[in-house]
Amino acid sequence: MAMRKRGASFRLVVDPVRCDGYGHCHELAPELVTLDEWGYPIITANAFPGNDRELMRSAQLAVRGCPRMALVIEKISAQ
Template sequence: MTRHHRLAVDRVACDGRGLCAELLPELVTLDEWGYPVLTGSAVPGELLADARRAVAACPVLALRLERGPDRPVRT
């Protein structure tokens, strides 16, 4: 079993600086007003460290990494 992670944005707290999209362009794009749009629900394992960095760098703490329940790994 493996634990999956996903990104979430607090849209009220976010002020649209776009730092998350700069640090994690694989998973975050910006809308026409500069606010983040998350491109996927799950964070791939190879991007987990980058996602943690983007969460830690958010100046208003609007980006968070949520951990989901254990799920079986398909082979």
């Protein structure tokens, strides 16, 4: 929690093996995921700040809504 205040950032990561191009992630988090022409996700936001509640919420919805469980929210460790 303390990390978040200091501005830890997060990103969505797709497991390309599990992903089967259902496209739910794009519908649920259009601001983070776009689709290529075959319907597979392209993560557009490389990182978003953990205190951005709306983006975090979108990301969580996308993770929860993925029928293939191919998405995770990854914390980017400070570099």
